[in-house]
Amino acid sequence: MKKFYSNKLAIFFFTLPALLVFSVMVFYPIIQVFVKSFYDWNGLGSGTFIGFENYQKLFRDTVFKLSNKNALIFSVFITIFQITLASVFALAVSDQKTKGRNILRVSYFIPVVLSVTVVCQLWLAILNADSGLLNQLFKALGLNYQQNWLSDRNHAIYVIAFVNAWQWMGYQFALMLAGIKAIPIDYYEAAKIDGASNFQAHTKVTIPLLKETYKICLTISLTGGVKAFTEMFIMTKGGPGNATYTLTYLMYKAAFREYRYGYGMAAASILVLQCIAIILVINWLFRDKEKKEVA
């Protein structure tokens, strides 16, 4: 193996196909997004260079501010919901004493394998203000709590975030369960010999050793929240009005419905920068202790 790593030519040729595919399919389009954000471009032809005009318009756009606010709400909501529940469920399922562990494990993961469209349609039916299951349930229980779940301008974003969190919690759960299973059992035995309770074993052993898993989970949920689109598109079309717009939806609207591709690319550029910023911050927060001390 050492011989292989010292052969630079072999490394070059073996990584070349992947690098080429990555460059053509990912890197080049991202560069194009930034380049075209400086153009007045309708998607056809080469467009006209207009400098920062698209960005100036974007920062003046009230919908841009609303989209960022929604992205923040969405990201924070799904992160808290998914990571908290996934942690609790993963710890519970990893415990040998928990009854029905296999059924629970499968149940938590089922929503993940469903199509987003199916999940959205399911929740649309449940949340329908006139005939939805949820309102009918409240009615049957005699509770006067029937709501226009998706028409409430202040709360619709939370409802959509809940649908996303409900579906993808299982994914975080699977990552955490895999992380927990990778922790050697000896650590828990040592902790028990030292007199640690189950709770203490988890707080002192499991959670600290899941640091890398949490880092991945946080990255997935926060960036996923910032670039949320599908649920809004299917359930509310960004509505009511533009109450559930995110930056991705704003980009879609500008480019694909208004043929203002340059403006859409400006929104996409901001989105890319936001995602990079999130990843950098998470990496900084989760950096190794030694490195922190050096810093």
Next chain:
Amino acid sequence: MKKVIALCLSLTLCTTLLIGCSKQAEETSTETTATAADTTTETTEATEATEPVEETVALGEGVLSEEEATLRIYAQYSDDDTIIPYDYAVEQLAIAYPNVTLELEVQAQDDGQKLMTYAATGNLPDIYQVALAQIENFKESGNIMVLNDVAKSTGFEDKVFDSAKNILYNEDGNIYAFPYAGNEYVVWYYNKAIFDKYKVEVPTTYDELLAAIETFKSNDIVPMSIFGAEGWITAAMYDVLATRWDADGIAKLDDGKGAPTEEAYVNAAEMMHTLVNAGMFQDSATSTNYDQASEMFLTGKSAMFLNGQWYMTDATGILGDDVDWMNYPSYDEESYESGKVVWSGGGAAAGYAVNPNSEKAQLAAEVAAFISEKYCEAKVMYRGTPLVALDVDAEPETEFPPMMEKLQSVLPEITSITKFDWHLTNGTFKTTLEDQTKYMLVEDYTAEEFITELSNSLTQ
């Protein structure tokens, strides 16, 4: 053994690849031959063009051209309103252009994205259905053919109703698409049986409308079902209200000749807010789709419904004599009477367009004109609508629904129509109008917020 299997697999892979390549080469070769043959035909035809007498003799009865071609066409083909006219046009095409074959690609409901992708990659079909906003884009990039000459030579231009001339010519005076739909109208339908049952008079003013809403609500009837998941119908609702104060409605804003802060638009927004708060629409209005809203109306769960005039056939088919349309209510009796000649709706210079880079562009243009004409015939004969772009010699298979006859009787008196949402040319204004009128269906969304957002969109 493993080596033998690996060798066999590799050989299979190579053979498949070679077969694929040879097929491609064969196709290319055929295409080349076809192109050469076509060139010969075109040359012959060009020569024959100087001898028109001989050409007339050569063609059989009903045959317009014997040129051979396979044309790609991108068209709507999803419901009776699109399938029946298309099938009829293809049937007629087989007679008039016996050697032309159409390869249909069904239009995707994707805000025109597929067409844009085709245009961007130089892969546009020979003939395609196009909306007005895309025409503007395609004009700049040279992806749409100017059809002025073909419109003249085929006689298409002469057949267009005078009242529909506005939907033939683009703003620059050229013809870029052959339209088939004429000017269309936003119609306020109501269920006569429900109105009679609860002894509600057809409202002429907003005060009467509010009283009717109260009566229907107290009897668990939704006053009006609306498919608020679609932006165009909420925009149409707003336009209906705005035209009571300003006959130009949303068209004036789209053309940049007015501002949302003008009294007419503010009044319309406030009225829409009042109606929403009075409970005019169903609770889940913002997420209700067309099927759900129509079902409510057709099953008697709602008393009123807003849609285009094309809904008349379907509504009559189910509700029979119980369904009718009313003139839009207004703020007072006087404006109600004067507003009877002012309608929401309209048409636009859109329809079947032609790819100028098509190998058979000229023939494709003639075929496009022919198809549009046949669409008009089919719509009159089989779809119960006389509102088509061309004056065609066709009789309806069955009588028009009474509602259509009633509409036809008032058509000559109509002095002003506006625009349907999809005919708006300012893309930013259009999407904002859709979003914001949908927003107006939410009770706590104010008219001031609506006007502010609409104004912002126009400054962009």
